[in-house]
Amino acid sequence: MMDNRFATALVIACVLSLISTIYLAASIGTDFWYEYRNSSPPENYSEIKATWDDFTGEDEKSYTEALFRWNGTIGLWRRCITMAENSYWFNSPTEMVTRCVSFSLSDQFMEKYKDPGNHNSGSDLNRTYLWRLQFLLPFVSLGLMCFGALIGVCACACRSLYPAIATGVLHFLAGLCTLGSVGCYVAGIELLHQKLTPPEEVQGQFGWSFCLACVSAPLQFMAAALFIWAARTNRKEFTLLKAYRVA
Numbered sequence: 486m487m488d489n490r491f492a493t494a495l496v497i498a499c500v501l502s503l504i505s506t507i508y509l510a511a512s513i514g515t516d517f518w519y520e521y522r523n524s525s526p527p528e529n530y531s532e533i534k535a536t537w538d539d540f541t542g543e544d545e546k547s548y549t550e551a552l553f554r555w556n557g558t559i560g561l562w563r564r565c566i567t568m569a570e571n572s573y574w575f576n577s578p579t580e581m582v583t584r585c586v587s588f589s590l591s592d593q594f595m596e597k598y599k600d601p602g603n604h605n606s607g608s609d610l611n612r613t614y615l616w617r618l619q620f621l622l623p624f625v626s627l628g629l630m631c632f633g634a635l636i637g638v639c640a641c642a643c644r645s646l647y648p649a650i651a652t653g654v655l656h657f658l659a660g661l662c663t664l665g666s667v668g669c670y671v672a673g674i675e676l677l678h679q680k681l682t683p684p685e686e687v688q689g690q691f692g693w694s695f696c697l698a699c700v701s702a703p704l705q706f707m708a709a710a711l712f713i714w715a716a717r718t719n720r721k722e723f724t725l726l727k728a729y730r731v732a
Contacts, residue, residue, distance in 0.1 A: 490715075491715040491718065494711045494712075494714060494715040495649065495711070495712070495715050497711055498653075498707075498708045498709075498711035498712045498715070499637075499708075501704045501705075501707050501708040501711070502630060502633075502634070502656060502704075502705070502708040504704055505630070505700075505701040505702075505704035505705045505708065506627065506630055506701075508697040508698070508700055508701040508704070509623060509626060509627060509630075509663060509697070509698060509701040510627065511694070511697055512623070512694045512695065512697035512698040512701065513561055513562070513623050513624070513627075514562070515560055515693075515694040515697075516558050516559065516560035516562070516563045516564070516565050516585065516694065517558050517560065517692030517693050517694040517695070518558075518559060518560045518561065518670060518691065518692055518694045518695045518698075519558070519559050519670075519674055519689060519690070519691055519692060519695065520556075520557075520558045520689065520690055520691075520692045521552050521553055521556060521557045521558070521683065521687055521688070521689050522556055522687065522688045522689075522690075523553065523554055523555065523556055523684075523686060523687045524686045524687075525686055537551075537568070537584070539551050540552075540555075540564075540566055540584075540586060541586050543592065543595070544602050545597065545598075545601045545602060546601040546602030546603075546681060547602065548564060548586075549601065549677070549681050550681070551566055552564060552566060553683050553684060553687045554566075554687075555567060555568050558692060560694055561588075561619065561620055561623065562587055562588055563585045563586065563587045563588065564585065564586055564588070565583050565584065565585040565586075566583070566584060567581050567582070567583050567584075568581065568582065568584060593616070593617065593620045594617060596608045596609075596613050597609045597612035597613045597616060599680075600680065601677070601680055601681055609676075611672075611676060612673055612676050612677065615669045615670075615672050615673040615676070616669075616673055618665065618666065618669045619666050619669040619670040619673060622662045622663070622665050622666035622669065623662070623663065623666045623698070625659075625662045626659040626660075626662035626663045626666070626705075627659075629655045629656070629658050629659040629662065630655065630656060630659045630705070632655055633651070633652040633653075633655035633656050633659070634652070636648050636649075636651050636652050636655070637649060637652045637712075640652070648716075649712045649713075649715060649716035650712070650713055650716040650717065652712045653708075653709045653710070653711075653712030653713035653716065654709070654713070655709075656705050656706075656708045656709035656712060657705070657706065657709035657713075659705050659709075660702050660703070660705035660706040660709060663698060663701050663702040663705060664702040666698065667695070667698050667699055667702065670695065671691075
């Protein structure tokens with residue numbers, strides 16, 4: 486029969502694992518990893534149309550400058566700007582709408598250049614691989630946690646606590662992947678801003694999607710520690726009890 490301490494630890498670990506999975510999935514699916522705030526966005530129709538044409542293209546410099554001008558947000562899958570709806574030359578903009586463009590799979594693996602927008606400047610390997618890792622690592626993290634949950638279900642079916650060690654190890658690796666993704670994103674943003682400096686009137690900050698990923702990593706580490714502690718301690722006590730009965 487399982488000790489109440491271990492049962493409580495497993496329940497808490499499962500709750501932490503579930504919360505971290507929800508947070509990480511929400512951060513992957515939303516567009517607020519980084520936000521730009523411009524105090525004086527453009528108002529004339531010609532500039533609005535030119536901005537949208539630049540924003541929908543694949544050129545990194547063009548869509549980044551559009552993010553600067555139009556209170557843009559960017560996530561792992563999409564980039565969005567907030568612009569006026571029906572802003573023609575004969576009327577003033579009245580309603581602001583958010584329009585988004587998704588990154589295609591080829592965009593995720595596209596090379597980044599030393600001079601953004603200049604394809605002749607050579608490939609920037611640091612930014613290229615940071616961009617790819619920030620996209621791949623969260624999915625690896627989710628996959629590890631799902632595999633760990635599957636092992637946990639099998640452990641329950643077998644009425645054994647020892648496989649929970651594997652679940653804990655997988656959660657620890659998932660936490661490292663999540664933390665790595667956050668680190669890659671921060672480094673990528675900093676390197677981009679060194680090459681494309683936002684104007685003085687534009688303020689940039691990390692958004693709530695990024696914060697969800699930051700919170701998810703320590704939750705994964707705590708769940709991993711509880712899984713491993715419960716499995717190892719229960720195993721030791723079972724071994725001692727068995728030796729005592731033999732003696």
